[in-house]
Amino acid sequence: MGRKLLAVNDSAWLFAESHRTPMQVGMLATFRVPEDRPTFVQDLVARWRECHEFAPPFNYLFHRTPVPSWVELPDDEIDLDYHLRHSALPGAGSQRELGVLVSRLHSAKMDRRYPLWECHVIEGQEKDRWSLYMKAHHSQVDGVGGIRLLRRILSADPDARDMLPPWAIGTRGPDQSGLEVAPKPARVPERAAGDGGSLLVDGIKSGVSVAYSLGKTYVETVTGLGDDDQAAPFRAPKSIFNGRIHTPRRFATQHYSIDRLRAVAKAADGSLNDVFLTICGGALRRYLTEHDQLPGESLTANVPVSVREGSSAKVGNAITFLYATLGSDIDDPVERITAIKASTRLGKARLPEVSGVAMDAYTAVLMLPFMAQAILGVGGRGRPASNLVISNVPGPAEARYLDGSRMEEIYPVSLLFNGQALNITAVSYDGEFNIGFTGCRDSIPSLQKIAVYAGEELDRLEAALA
Template identity: 45%
Template sequence: MSIVMKPNDAAWMFIEKPEQPCHVASLSVFSPPPGAASDYVRQLVAQFEATRVFAPPFNYVLRRGVRGKLVPTWDELPADQIDLEYHFRHSALPAPGGELELGKLVSRLHSHALDFRRPLWELHLIEGLEHGRFAIYMKLHHSQMDGMAGVALWNRVMSLDADARNCQAPWAVGLKSSGPKNDRQKPSQAEKNPGNPAAAMLPALQAIGDLVKAAKNPEHPLQAMPYGAPRSVLNGRIHGQRRVATQTYTLARIQAVARKAEVSVNDVFLAICGGGLRRYLMEQGKLPLASLTAGLPVSVRPAGDVSVGNAISFMFAKLCTDIADPLARLRGCHESTALAKEHLQRMPKDVMESYTMLAMGPYLAQVALGLAGFGRPSHNLIVSNVPGERRPQYFNGARLEQLYPISALFNGQAVNISVFSCGGNFSLGFVGCRDSLPSIQKLAVYTGAALSDLEAALSTSRE
């Protein structure tokens, strides 16, 4: 079966370049079950190697030739044409198997583009972590999966039962086909009237105009808008090599700060990102006077949707990196996101796709044409928060300890910060261009310090 990609999925194909491969990944860390055999991981590897069933999108290959380039299309491959030995890799860390060794390996794995002659995925099972743990690094092309789809895939693969031993390899589970027989939702009014694009485009243009007008209103200095971001070292040209860093906090810790400050968990996340970036850039003498602006992906995926592809829109918020006081920064992030949400929520659902196209289209066109990273940025970085299953999850008895998102970079976007909240943990993945941004691990550490600063400030303010 052949499946023509939707425009918002196909866009990732057009912006794929050697210096900006458009794959996304997850890094999951597991603890073996209590009393596990010494060859537990070897048994897991054997199970994976014996699994020759492939569900979408693990059996999708990009159609080659002129037609495939002009109209990106998936062809489904039969199982006997998929080289599992290529897609599934078994690796081991050198001693002592700590965060440093894991980070170096994952940075190298994330730097290499996927092979477009094959289905666009790889899964690496990595053993040798401290305390007998192991990890799974899995990457797929962004045209096939957004953050919510990634979490949905893991939820389908994992079990809530620590005693369950029937979990299958991710490629045998997959997601639902993105084909015409598996539409994610009922057609919107704009989709029912394809001959009248103005049905959605005109209201979307009006929404963009309202956003620009609000951002220029002096009564709303924290209203962000596309191309209102300052120029910064984060927004130049990039190269293909990546650095990956991680941080994990308990979700309870983030929630405690949110409760005390009477804000949302996402507001706390944005504020600590802002605090970390402020210190990181100040240390280099490169902090812009104006606040950095973040592009925030917003899922428009219907509840229960587990289909291949992307279903996201965007809103824009200031990270208040121009504010030194941690509590004032948190309140600023809260106000900025509240304004962004209010703008987005006023918009009819039928208009959302056209609005996203207008808001992000100019930047994506710059990326596709090789022009991004020269002029004023649409936004300084992407900051993404994807909620997951809060109960403990297991894979054949092995408990999922952390699940880190690892995203893509583009010219004009040299860093990305994303978070998954799963199993009581709040796990941040930092991705930076190895050549453009030195010591991305420092940014990760400074983000943790910003959280501690917030906790101290709230404790003092309550005394």
Template identity: 35%
Template sequence: MNLRRMPLMDAASLQLEGRNMPMHVAALMTFEYPSSCTPTKRKRFISELIARWRQEPRVFYPWNQVLTRPTRWQLTPATREVYDLDLEYHLRHWSLPAPGDERELGQMIAWIHEQPMDLQQPLWECHFIDGLAGNRFALYVKIHHALVDGISGTRLVVQGLAAGPDALSTPLWARELPAEALQSAKAEWPTLGDLKAAAGAFVKLRRRSDQLTTFKSTPETILNGPLTAHRRVATQHIAMDRIKTLAKASGSTVNDVAMAMVGGALRDYLSQADALPEASLTAALPVSTRKSGDHSIGNQVSIMLGSLGTNVADPVERLEYIKAFTRAGKSLVQDLPKNAVLPYSLMTSGPFLAAVVMGRAGDSRPAFNTVLSNVPGEREARYLDGAKLLHVYPVSLIMPGVPLNFTCTSHGDFLNFGIVACRARVPRVQRLAVGLTTAFEALEKAVL
């Protein structure tokens, strides 16, 4: 039996698992049926694909990993390899009710996403969904955060699809990863100087500042508080060319524009509820700590804090406000010695995660109001048995005190947003999805 000890960050994702906080992440992919598919063939397309996939006996890492002890209550979790998958459990088929638009899709994904994973099984599931309007179907793949982070998980799923329309797809679990994906970069122990630098940066985040977004910057809102077990999910996409044109014209990055879109959407959403705080809402911005060329599977993430400019009415001024605070946050992290990043990450997230484990998160002032993550994507076309991949929407997780998450990734010609929220705390989440487009168009009109 080949045992694999979980690294510290991966183990933390398992230990945080809770009844109201399942710790899995997912990708929702929408496809266009092949042009050769008649309406009659479409009804059989997914059924035949699933039947073929269920005949595949091969399984590779990380799809073949199962916990040696099926519980989160362990200090040093480990996994072992299995080679006999129950594919009726892992691979499922659903149909949307009419009319099969984004609202019905979001409702189904919310229900699937809120279901905890069975810790006695390999920690992944694939769900095919037909009945989607516009000659489309969907594939939702969820994997436990103890195995992947957003970057490695998205890469794992999307790159598992075919590069051309003529090839039959290989089931995701039957694709053997290259050797470099199985080996993390060798960690170096931090020196005393590294620890001092990390502690100094952490102390800055615990103080008030007019130039830097800190934990003291975060206002209380009607959105923040304890979680329930149920979720809402919504999606949105914007043409990447429009975003890049806007970013270039305003001297911004794509991430700056994404933050301005989220800030504008949240400002309108809270204004409609007559609950907009005077201070700007803040966001935790996950930042990859992977070194160049590191394509390994697993968690390698730090966070920085950013202001979303919800206190600024003018869209151009909001973007400039965001850029100023984001630059300060980046400088704080980028100025750290390379071996100080991990201890800084542990110091930054440690108090919040400890409060989650002890059940106290959500009962006091929030550390940040939301999470906004930008996962790198790719422009190359991908196919599933000739069906073209249209969009990839990340479906992330939420935590007590921070029951709203925006994650975006690019694919092809679009930047795709997945919004996940606690059903009880964030009603009408579809308004936020529409608000992203409204905020972008207002900024685009003002700048261009």
């Protein structure tokens, strides 16, 4: 059995995990049953049950000692019946009933005696639809890595048949996408003998850049000095999203046309992500006002930023983070997006211009206080590092198929911490911007209202920008 050591940033997700805070990310994709194959779902599950070939990370088992590592299991030691589940909604299940089932499935912590993934095929939905809900541990996959894995699993060809299941593809199996082209290896400049001085200089420059970024971040955190538009860790106000959480989850969805969001972004002279943060800030402002819980200061979002190189779907995480204001203290949507644009610009400027090991080191130190709280189980007792995580992951721009069954929608289902009871993550797909709202059931009553208010805030922003 092969053994692969975990990176520090990846192993932190495993040590931060508890039954209340399972560190897993999920994906809910809904497909349309082909008209000429009414037994499509049953046939697919039967065929998948016969496939007992596993590729990383689906054959990785976590070993904590002597050092945190993945052990690659042989195929005959993996119990497919445990990982592949077939469910059905009662009657012609609605979107609400699907959300209730996914909320329950996502609440449960995965058993570490098995590889850390589950695949749920869900049928019995209205309008001849079926869904695929998959979850995997965050130590193995981040948002961008998950979408790249999805691209390999699905095909752009509606006529593709006999496609392999996800666990047979992984990061090493054949690419089924029909579009993906293996990236050309990066050209490494040849160095003359004795050119180690250049490497040393590059290393020193990276170290200085990382140290400067971290120093600036935490000096502003401690002193409160810096630009008024600058958001910093542990400067967020305490809110109802930042207490201790419990195991049950709620899940809600919302979606918009990407062209609609781009038109708003152009009118506001901002980015699509600025628009996303603005409507989230407005929705949360309205929700908290309704509960008489709106802080006087603006909420702060922790925004993951992908630093994954190339186009691979390799195992592990390749993300860092920036902090941005949500303008929840501002009612006017145009003033709010103006404040958010300034904040995200400053947040991006703070990131060090490094990659690889240096960026991993920057992220590890940046998130050390937050992850230490999570690992020690003391999160949610003091001032939060941020109020919530808001993430935007680019997905396939064209329609994708699984054995000729067209994927209609895809929504991310994310993780929560003590001290962070709400996560909002979006994935773009085939001209649509799909948002998944994951919340702690006990901390956030009527989570669906936030999704509804987000739609109404987009209307307000459009109207204000004419």
